[in-house]
Amino acid sequence: MPHLLSLTDLSVHTIEELLTRAQAFQDRGAEQRVREPIFVANLFFEPSTRTRFSFEVAEKRLGLNALNFDDTTSSTQKGETLYDTLRVLEELGAKAAVIRHSEQGFYEPLQDRLHLSLINAGDGSGHHPSQTLLDLLTIQQEFSGFKGLTVAMIGDLRHSRVARSNAEILTKLGASVILSGPPEWHAPEFPGTYVSIEEAIETADVVNLLRIQTERHDGEGLFTKETYHQAYGLTLEREKRMKAHAIIMHPAPFNRGVEIASELVECRRSRIFKQMHNGVHIRMAILEWALGLNIIPQHFQLSI
Amino acid sequence: MPHLLSLTDLSVHTIEELLTRAQAFQDRGAEQRVREPIFVANLFFEPSTRTRFSFEVAEKRLGLNALNFDDTTSSTQKGETLYDTLRVLEELGAKAAVIRHSEQGFYEPLQDRLHLSLINAGDGSGHHPSQTLLDLLTIQQEFSGFKGLTVAMIGDLRHSRVARSNAEILTKLGASVILSGPPEWHAPEFPGTYVSIEEAIETADVVNLLRIQTERHDGEGLFTKETYHQAYGLTLEREKRMKAHAIIMHPAPFNRGVEIASELVECRRSRIFKQMHNGVHIRMAILEWALGLNIIPQHFQLSI
Amino acid sequence: MPHLLSLTDLSVHTIEELLTRAQAFQDRGAEQRVREPIFVANLFFEPSTRTRFSFEVAEKRLGLNALNFDDTTSSTQKGETLYDTLRVLEELGAKAAVIRHSEQGFYEPLQDRLHLSLINAGDGSGHHPSQTLLDLLTIQQEFSGFKGLTVAMIGDLRHSRVARSNAEILTKLGASVILSGPPEWHAPEFPGTYVSIEEAIETADVVNLLRIQTERHDGEGLFTKETYHQAYGLTLEREKRMKAHAIIMHPAPFNRGVEIASELVECRRSRIFKQMHNGVHIRMAILEWALGLNIIPQHFQLSI
Structure with a gap:
C-alpha cells in the first residue's frame, strides 16, 4: 500500500486525481460504505x-473503523518505540496509520519496514x-486551476510545514509564489520571490497567511502580538487593498488579532472555514x- | 436547529414531550437507527x-457518530477559542455539540453564531x-406526575447546577419545593421554602440530595465529612423517618458517608442508579x- | 454472565474451547456481526x-460498541470508587467491562456485586x-499441543502477571515449565524448576522472555540494561544454542537490547508479533x- 509522506512523492497526475x-x-x-471492518489507527503525538x-470524520464517512491512539495512555509510556507501536497496530489489523509527530521526517526509518500505509x-x-491538498482544492474551487495565479505565503515561513509544501507544489x-x-x-530553500508585505497583499490572488508556530520557536520574542499584526498581519486596512477577487486562506488555528484581524476571519474573502470543510473530502480521497x-462505482475511476 | 441550554427556554409542553x-x-x-452518517461532537472540559x-451511549443507540473531543490533545492547547473550535467541528460535519464547561453561561456568546445545535x-x-430532565422522568415514573408532590433539595444549593433547574421546573x-x-x-434566588433538615426528611416525597461541589469552593472548610453527614446527610437514622413511599435521589457522583450513608446508596428507596439508567433515554430524546x-415511526410523533 | 478474572477459575475444557x-x-x-447495540466498557487505569x-479491535470485529473510559477525564477524579463507576456503566447499558488496574486483585470486592461481565x-x-490464552494459542499453533513440551519462563518472574498464569496452566x-x-x-510459589539461563535456553522448546517491570520495582537498580542483557537476556550468541525448532515469545512491550537482542525481535524463531495477532482472536473468543x-452459526458451538 502506498504511503503519503510528502507531496514531493506524488505525480501531478495523482494529485489531480485526488482533487x-x-x-x-x-x-x-x-x-457505498465499506462493509468489512477495516481499521485505521490515528496517532497524534502533537495537539x-x-x-x-x-481524518476521523473521513474514516467514518467511508465506513472505516478508527483506532484513536493516545500517547499518554499507551506503552510509549513504557519506552516502546514508534516502529514497535506501529508493528503492534499492524498485527492488530490496522491497514493505515495517520500520524502527527513533532520529529521532522519521523517516517524515514519506518517506510520500508511496515505493511500498513x-x-x-x-x-x-x-x-x-x-493540508496542502486541501489548500489546492480550495484554490481550484475558486479559480478552476492554478496557472497564472499569484499566491502569497505570508508569515512564519521557516517553521511552517504548510508553507514549503504549498510553495513547491503550486510552483x-x-x-507564481511570492513570499x-x-x-x-x-x-x-523555498521556491518563490520575497516581496514586501504591501506588495504581497496588493498583487496576490490568494493571500495564504501562516500561523506563528510559537511552540517551535525557542522563546525568540521578536514581536508582541500587536507589533506582528502591524508589521505582517492582515489588518483591516490591508484587506482593503487586496485585489477585488482575491481570497484569504490560513491553515489554522489562527491567532485572532495577530496574523489576521479578528473581524476578517469570516469576511466575504475568507476561505478559512471552507478549507476545513474541504479537508474532510480530501482525507476521504487520501484514505x-x-x-x-473504490468506494462509489462511477465513471471517474481512480486509476493510480 | 434548537439549542438546549437551560430548561427555562423550554415550554412545559416540550418538556412533557421529551419525557x-x-x-x-x-x-x-x-x-430504526439513523443510516446516514450524522456526527455529534462531545466536548467535556470538566471530568x-x-x-x-x-450521551455517547445515546448517540450510538440512535446510530449517530460520536466525535470525542479531548481538551488536552486539541488545538485549545494552542490557544484556539471555544467558538473557533466549534466552527471547526461544524465545518467537519458535526450537527450538534454536547458541551460541559467550567464557565457559567459559556454558551451565551455562541448561541446565535453557530449552525449546529x-x-x-x-x-x-x-x-x-x-440532568433535570432525567430527574423529572424518574419522579414521573414513580408518582405519575408532579402536582401536589413535595420535593426536598438538600445540601450544597448554591454551587449546584442541578438544584436551581430542578427547583424552578418542579415549581x-x-x-412544592423545600430546601x-x-x-x-x-x-x-431559588423558588422554594427553607426548612430544617429534619422537616425536609420527614415531609418530602422525594429527598433529592446534592453533591458537595468541593471543586467549586475556595477551600472553605465548613465541615469534615463526618460533621456534614451528621448535620445534613441522609444518615441511617434519618432514612427511617422518611415517609413510607418516599424515594431518595442524587445526581451523583455521591460521596459515600457524606451526603448519604454508604448503606443507603442502593437501598429500596434509592433511585440513584435508576436516574443514571433514565439518563440514556432522556439523552436519546434530547438528541x-x-x-x-424522528427515529421510530409511531403514534406519538414529536410535534415540537 | 461469567467473569474472566484468572485462568485458575476456568476448566481445561473451557480453555480448550476458547482456543x-x-x-x-x-x-x-x-x-455475522452483532446487530443490536451491545456496549462493552474498556477501563485502562495503566498504560x-x-x-x-x-480488545477494541475484537469488540468492533464482533460488531460490539466500545466505550473507552479514561481515568484522567472521569469522575474518578472526583473520588468516585471503582465499584460506583462500574455500576454507572452497567446502568448505561454496558454488558462487560474490560479492566486493567494497578491493584492486584482489584476485582475481588466487585465480582459478586455487578451484573456485567x-x-x-x-x-x-x-x-x-x-495474555496467557493468546500465549497458549501461539504454542498450540506451533506444536499442536502442550504435552511433553518444555517451556522456559525467563526474567522478572516475581513482578510478572504473565509468568504465574503461564506456569500454572502450562503445567x-x-x-514442563522451567524458570x-x-x-x-x-x-x-510458581510451579516449575529453576535452572541456569544457559540450561533454560538450550533445553526449551519455547523461550518465553518476560519484560522487566521497572514500573513495579521500587527503584532497585540491580542491573544496567547491558549487564542484564549479558546475564539473563536472549543475546545473539544464546539464540544460536537454542534447539532447532524452538521459538521465542515475549508478552511485550519488550526492551530491545535488554531482554532480547534488537536483531532477534523479528527473527525466524520469534513469535512475538504473532502473539499480538493471535491476541485479537483470543479476545474475540473471550468476549x-x-x-x-454465538457469532457464527457453525458446527463447533460453544457449549460452556
Whole structure:
C-alpha cells in the first residue's frame, strides 16, 4: 500500500486525481460504505483539532473503523518505540496509520519496514501533505486551476510545514509564489520571490497567511502580538487593498488579532472555514487511495 | 436547529414531550437507527463519567457518530477559542455539540453564531438541563406526575447546577419545593421554602440530595465529612423517618458517608442508579429533538 | 454472565474451547456481526497499547460498541470508587467491562456485586488471563499441543502477571515449565524448576522472555540494561544454542537490547508479533463467551 509522506512523492497526475475524487465526495458523498471492518489507527503525538477530527470524520464517512491512539495512555509510556507501536497496530489489523509527530521526517526509518500505509499528518517543521491538498482544492474551487495565479505565503515561513509544501507544489502546477514575512523567519530553500508585505497583499490572488508556530520557536520574542499584526498581519486596512477577487486562506488555528484581524476571519474573502470543510473530502480521497478502495462505482475511476 | 441550554427556554409542553419520548425509548428502544452518517461532537472540559458516557451511549443507540473531543490533545492547547473550535467541528460535519464547561453561561456568546445545535451538559454552577430532565422522568415514573408532590433539595444549593433547574421546573410543574442545607450555601434566588433538615426528611416525597461541589469552593472548610453527614446527610437514622413511599435521589457522583450513608446508596428507596439508567433515554430524546430526527415511526410523533 | 478474572477459575475444557473458537475466528472471521447495540466498557487505569487496542479491535470485529473510559477525564477524579463507576456503566447499558488496574486483585470486592461481565486485562502483579490464552494459542499453533513440551519462563518472574498464569496452566496442560532469572526476582510459589539461563535456553522448546517491570520495582537498580542483557537476556550468541525448532515469545512491550537482542525481535524463531495477532482472536473468543453470544452459526458451538 502506498504511503503519503510528502507531496514531493506524488505525480501531478495523482494529485489531480485526488482533487477530482475529493470534489466527487463533496458533491455526492460516499454512497457505498465499506462493509468489512477495516481499521485505521490515528496517532497524534502533537495537539490537533481539525486534522485529527477531519481524518476521523473521513474514516467514518467511508465506513472505516478508527483506532484513536493516545500517547499518554499507551506503552510509549513504557519506552516502546514508534516502529514497535506501529508493528503492534499492524498485527492488530490496522491497514493505515495517520500520524502527527513533532520529529521532522519521523517516517524515514519506518517506510520500508511496515505493511500498513503511513499517512503523514504533519511532521515537525517538515511536511503536511493533506493540508496542502486541501489548500489546492480550495484554490481550484475558486479559480478552476492554478496557472497564472499569484499566491502569497505570508508569515512564519521557516517553521511552517504548510508553507514549503504549498510553495513547491503550486510552483509545479504553474502558479507564481511570492513570499513575505520577518527576515528572521525567511526560508531560502523555498521556491518563490520575497516581496514586501504591501506588495504581497496588493498583487496576490490568494493571500495564504501562516500561523506563528510559537511552540517551535525557542522563546525568540521578536514581536508582541500587536507589533506582528502591524508589521505582517492582515489588518483591516490591508484587506482593503487586496485585489477585488482575491481570497484569504490560513491553515489554522489562527491567532485572532495577530496574523489576521479578528473581524476578517469570516469576511466575504475568507476561505478559512471552507478549507476545513474541504479537508474532510480530501482525507476521504487520501484514505480511499491509500487503502486501495473504490468506494462509489462511477465513471471517474481512480486509476493510480 | 434548537439549542438546549437551560430548561427555562423550554415550554412545559416540550418538556412533557421529551419525557414521553424518553419513556418510549426505554420501553421499546430505537427500532430504526439513523443510516446516514450524522456526527455529534462531545466536548467535556470538566471530568464526567455518567453524563459523558450516557450521551455517547445515546448517540450510538440512535446510530449517530460520536466525535470525542479531548481538551488536552486539541488545538485549545494552542490557544484556539471555544467558538473557533466549534466552527471547526461544524465545518467537519458535526450537527450538534454536547458541551460541559467550567464557565457559567459559556454558551451565551455562541448561541446565535453557530449552525449546529448546542446541548449544555453542565456549565459551571449554572444549568444542567439533561440532568433535570432525567430527574423529572424518574419522579414521573414513580408518582405519575408532579402536582401536589413535595420535593426536598438538600445540601450544597448554591454551587449546584442541578438544584436551581430542578427547583424552578418542579415549581412550574406544580410540585412544592423545600430546601435545606448549611446557611452558607443557601441560594436566596431559588423558588422554594427553607426548612430544617429534619422537616425536609420527614415531609418530602422525594429527598433529592446534592453533591458537595468541593471543586467549586475556595477551600472553605465548613465541615469534615463526618460533621456534614451528621448535620445534613441522609444518615441511617434519618432514612427511617422518611415517609413510607418516599424515594431518595442524587445526581451523583455521591460521596459515600457524606451526603448519604454508604448503606443507603442502593437501598429500596434509592433511585440513584435508576436516574443514571433514565439518563440514556432522556439523552436519546434530547438528541432526536435537537437534530430534528424522528427515529421510530409511531403514534406519538414529536410535534415540537 | 461469567467473569474472566484468572485462568485458575476456568476448566481445561473451557480453555480448550476458547482456543478452538479463537482459531476459528482467525481462520474464518466473524461472518455475522452483532446487530443490536451491545456496549462493552474498556477501563485502562495503566498504560497499554496492545491489550487495549486488541480488545477494541475484537469488540468492533464482533460488531460490539466500545466505550473507552479514561481515568484522567472521569469522575474518578472526583473520588468516585471503582465499584460506583462500574455500576454507572452497567446502568448505561454496558454488558462487560474490560479492566486493567494497578491493584492486584482489584476485582475481588466487585465480582459478586455487578451484573456485567468483568474481564481482567491485567491486575498489578496478579493475573493477565487473556495474555496467557493468546500465549497458549501461539504454542498450540506451533506444536499442536502442550504435552511433553518444555517451556522456559525467563526474567522478572516475581513482578510478572504473565509468568504465574503461564506456569500454572502450562503445567496443568502437561508441559514442563522451567524458570530462570535473577534470584532476587524468583517467585517460589510458581510451579516449575529453576535452572541456569544457559540450561533454560538450550533445553526449551519455547523461550518465553518476560519484560522487566521497572514500573513495579521500587527503584532497585540491580542491573544496567547491558549487564542484564549479558546475564539473563536472549543475546545473539544464546539464540544460536537454542534447539532447532524452538521459538521465542515475549508478552511485550519488550526492551530491545535488554531482554532480547534488537536483531532477534523479528527473527525466524520469534513469535512475538504473532502473539499480538493471535491476541485479537483470543479476545474475540473471550468476549463471545463472556457475553453469551454465538457469532457464527457453525458446527463447533460453544457449549460452556
